[in-house]
Amino acid sequence: MIDQPWTDRSLNSVWHPCTQMKAHEESPLVAIKNGRGVFLYDYEGKSYLDAISSWWTNLFGHSNPYINQAIINQLSEIEHVMLAGMTHRPVVELSERLSALTSHHLGRAFYGSDGASAVEIALKMSFHYWRNLGFTSKSKFVCLQNSYHGETLGALGVTDIPLFSDTYSPLIQQAILCKSPVPLNNSVSLEEASQLAIEDLKATFEAHHQQIACFILEPMIQCAAGIQIYSASYLKAARALCTEYEVLMIADEIAVGFGRTGKFFACEHAGIWPDLMTLSKGLTGGYLPLSVVLSAEKIYQAFYHDDIRLGFLHSHSYTGNPLACTAALATLDLFESTNALALVNDLASELLTAFAWVKADSRLTNFRQLGSILAFDVANNYLPLHFSKIFASIAKDHGLLIRPIGNTVYVMPPYIISKTEIEFLSQTIKDCLNKLLEEIS
Secondary structure, three states: OOOHHHHHHHHHHOOOOOOOHHHHHOOOOOOEEEEEEOEEEEOOOOEEEEOOHHHHOOOOOEOOHHHHHHHHHHHOOOOOOOOOOOOOHHHHHHHHHHHHHOOOOOOEEEEEOOHHHHHHHHHHHHHHHHHHOOOOOOOEEEEEOOOOOOOOHHHHOOOOOHHHHHHHHHHOOOOEEEOOOOOOOOOOOHHHHHHHHHHHHHHHHHHHOOOEEEEEEOOOEEOOOOOEEOOHHHHHHHHHHHHHOOOEEEEEOOOOOOOOOOOOOHHHHOOOOOOEEEEOHHHHOOOOOOEEEEEOHHHHHHHOOOOHHHOOOOOOOOOOOHHHHHHHHHHHHHHHHOOHHHHHHHHHHHHHHHOHHHHHOOOEEEEEEEOOEEEEEEOHHHOOOOHHHHHHHHHHHOOEEOOOEOOEEEEOOOOOOOHHHHHHHHHHHHHHHHHHHHHHO
16 A cells, blocks of 8 residues: 555654554554545545544535735745734734634633634633632532533533543542433433423522532533533523633533524624633634633733732743644634625525435434534444444545444534535434444344
């Protein structure tokens, strides 16, 4: 195989993320040479439709000509300069445009390099905010059951997925867990689950609000928990409770922001704004590492002081990198020039039509969709051992990049996917499922 040397060399030198490396003894790596649109291509020229936008990052396709050219143009000006004591056009313009997209409810932008670092920043800000105001007892964080906010130590403290957090529990400051608004089974409706979760959150705030600095949640969808969608009524009530009990609200929009749910920000489904919002993934259209925490003015003002100790001294070497900010600006340009939110809504309708067969298959259950994100589960009595690993391997052989979460099959493709490509995506998933499930029945 032409690409074999790259896979061998990678296994001998690269420690791959979210991977038990021994598994690659049976499941070979794929070495990607290039990409175009919704497809990736290996060194033999085989194509793979990127059904999950390369970990939910890519919005307008691989090697997008407009984003490519914007980065090339920026290279002729400045590739990087530290943001402490310096500034530059791309970071200023990006900050202004992101604030405008929140109708200036969130007017200050603090930059990091990835989603987990943005969560770390937001958690530290929330603690430090109350400390600066003299409320030194407010040091606890609240998160939802089955939440996921990243894998650095602070982010793991507000992540309730044992596979990621259990090993490191001695190192983690554990958050207070509240009920998820996601129904546990079909006997409870979305609204009933929402109400139960609201009551639990209220009880938690009543008992502990003097110790709670912030409440962090993923708006509308708990993604890593298996693409679990919940009611906007919960978001709206949670915002009101945070205000009532003086708890900062952090909306983790890293996976669901930038149009994924059919609104630019998922919080807009509930008509609310948090005190802090974390963004990454689609921020640069899937091009370069960049994250940002958008904050309300009151939080910024609490750090504005003559005393340096009251400042927010967090930093990253590549904070606000000009090339990454330029990719983000080009991505925002494409949102405007392509009317991307309308594109997402059209995509949602096309996905719904293309995957109608799921609802008629008794082996599949819990069909759900919000915007360009669609998911369903394989019923437990049909579920083979190591389903996600085996299914991903079969799909790869059929030219599809997809990574199920447990028994959940989901798609989150780039917005530029065509109707023909959607049909290929749907049919390939159907064929691969039939191949796998019929083998064990």
